[in-house]
Each structure stands twice: as structure tokens, then as C-alpha cells.
Amino acid sequence: MSLPQHSDATLRYQQQVENSRNYVLPFIAQEFPEMKGLRVMEIGCGEGGVLTPFLEQGAQCTGVDLFPERIELAKGFLGNYVASGQLQLIAKNIYDVDFFGEFQHAFDLIILKDAIEHIPDQDKLIEYLKQLLNPRGQVYFGFPPWYMPHGGHQQICHSKVLSFLPYIHLLPRPLYRGLLKAFGEHENTIKELMELVDTGISIERFEKIAKASGFAITRRKYYLINPIYKYKFNLKPREQFGWMKGIPFVRNFFTTCMYYLIKPKSN
Incomplete structure (x- = not known):
């Protein structure tokens, strides 16, 4: 059963904004309490809903997506921020030479929300992200572990x-x-x-790749009920039980969402 937000870009954008404002931004704010002037990039930004609360807090944002049609939607929702120069929206592959040339060591924060599970060569990506971070930079990931009930989308x-x-x-x-x-x-x-x-990714695989790529985990949060399920299944968000968090592999089957912040160990 295709959900309404799959075909309604405005509804999808509004849900992204609310979810980001209530869950994503507060999680990240534990490491970056001052958002004004923060240089933020989202990979796979879609309509721009995740970035909106960061823009509202004064962050300087860049949204990147492979699909030009989604970038055009984002421009429609966030045109005022684009016009003011606070937001740059780009339809491009982040591996492009000109992209790397412009944004090498540029960002305080890189966001991948519901994106890593769609990306091949995840070890290559996570290693590459280090080169886009400035010395204090960190990367946020939010994703559903592969083995959870609807990990296959x-x-x-x-x-x-x-x-x-x-x-x-x-x-x-x-x-x-x-x-x-x-x-x-x-x-x-x-x-x-x-x-x-x-491309689906488990908790253990993600943490193994992060460690092998020279990152340290600064924060993690397990959700028994993914906050986005409020819109998909009318379920109230709930954090994972403490005892379940400590059971490797098994926790993947009952954890519907993970939030992470990671930073290069040299930082």
C-alpha cells in the first residue's frame, strides 16, 4: 500500500520538517548547541525538509541530491533561503571532481538521513566524507537496520x-x-x-565500517519505534529498551531506527 507521502511532495516535505525539528536537530544539538553559522551539508536532501530546522536556526546549508527534479522541489519550498544565500542546492554526485574541489574540508556537519541504506560501497563513502569535514566536523546518520521488520522498505x-x-x-x-x-x-x-x-546495513556493519574508516562514534541512539513511523503507521516514537541495546545482532531485528554522530579520530 503506497503511502500518501510517496506521491505528495508537500506532505512529504512537511513530515520531514517536523521529524527533523523534533528528533534529528535535538540529537545533533547535543554536539553542536550553537547552530548559527554552522556549515551543514545534507547528502540526499530531497525536498529539503530535514535541512529546514537548521536553516531556521541560522545554519549555512548545502543540499545535494542526484535527482534534479527533487532539487527543483526543494527550491520551491526553500526559495527564500536560496535567494538570501543561506542555502545552496546542487544536483550533483558528491564524488565529482569539481564538487570535491569546492567543498574539501568545508563542513562542520554532514547529514545522511535515510540515505546510507540506499548507497553502494558504503565503506568508500564513509572514508570519503572525512575529506569534506573541517577539523571539528562530524557526520550524522539516521537509518533503519536491515534486519528490522521493515528494513527492506x-x-x-x-x-x-x-x-x-x-x-x-x-x-x-x-x-x-x-x-x-x-x-x-x-x-x-x-x-x-x-x-x-x-545495500541494506546492520548496526554491526555500520559500526565496523566507521571504525575501519578512522571514525569514532560520539553519540548513538536506538529506537524501538522509528520517529518517522508516526506518519507511516500512526505509531508513537519510542526509544529501544536498555537491555536490548546490548545484545549484538539480535538488536537489529527489534530496532527500527539508529541515529549516529561520528567524527574522525584525529579530531
Whole structure:
């Protein structure tokens, strides 16, 4: 069952703003209590909703997305900030030479909200981000661990049954693809969901990559109920139980969202 926000950009933007204002920004503010003048970049910024509360607090922001149509939507929502020079919106690959040349060691904060689980070569990305941070810089990640009930993003399915079935993304690949086809999912949806089989990331894998890339974890937060589920499933956000946080691997199955702040160990 496709949710209304999947086709309604304005609703999606409003939900992003509220979620960022109430959960993302307060988490980051524990490390960056003064937002005014903070240099912030979001990778995969979409409509710009996550950045909006940071702009409201006076941060100097850059939003980057591979899809020009989403950048155009962001310009529609945030045109005043673009016009004032407080916000720069770019449709570009962050690995492009000219992008790196302009933004090397530029940012206090880099944001990846619901993005890392879609990106191949995650170890390459996290290593690369160090080169975009200034000496005090940190990176925020918010993502659903792969093994959790809807870690495969099956809520985007057209079928109401599939969109609510937990853990189906953990089926063997041929069986999972066959199930999606049997319920009549569009080929583009199947392609997107199957790509997530390759890029979905667990708590342990993320922390292993961060450590191997020379980062230290400065803050982490586990959610039993992802704050964004307020809009998807009408569920009240809830942090994970303390005892569950300490059980490696098992915690992935019952933690619907992780927030992290990481910084290079040399900082």
C-alpha cells in the first residue's frame, strides 16, 4: 500500500520538517548547541525538509541530491533561503571532481538521513566524507537496520498485504522476488527493493565500517519505534529498551531506527 507521502511532495516535505525539528536537530544539538553559522551539508536532501530546522536556526546549508527534479522541489519550498544565500542546492554526485574541489574540508556537519541504506560501497563513502569535514566536523546518520521488520522498505509496495508484512525482505533473494511478482508489484518497485537487499546495513556493519574508516562514534541512539513511523503507521516514537541495546545482532531485528554522530579520530 503506497503511502500518501510517496506521491505528495508537500506532505512529504512537511513530515520531514517536523521529524527533523523534533528528533534529528535535538540529537545533533547535543554536539553542536550553537547552530548559527554552522556549515551543514545534507547528502540526499530531497525536498529539503530535514535541512529546514537548521536553516531556521541560522545554519549555512548545502543540499545535494542526484535527482534534479527533487532539487527543483526543494527550491520551491526553500526559495527564500536560496535567494538570501543561506542555502545552496546542487544536483550533483558528491564524488565529482569539481564538487570535491569546492567543498574539501568545508563542513562542520554532514547529514545522511535515510540515505546510507540506499548507497553502494558504503565503506568508500564513509572514508570519503572525512575529506569534506573541517577539523571539528562530524557526520550524522539516521537509518533503519536491515534486519528490522521493515528494513527492506516494503512499505512502498502497492499491495497492502506486502506493505505491512514484517521481515519478508530477509527471504532468499529468488523467493523474495517471486513473492513481489506474485502480488503484482511494478517492476520498478521490485528493482528498488531488490537493490536494498544489496545495500541494506546492520548496526554491526555500520559500526565496523566507521571504525575501519578512522571514525569514532560520539553519540548513538536506538529506537524501538522509528520517529518517522508516526506518519507511516500512526505509531508513537519510542526509544529501544536498555537491555536490548546490548545484545549484538539480535538488536537489529527489534530496532527500527539508529541515529549516529561520528567524527574522525584525529579530531
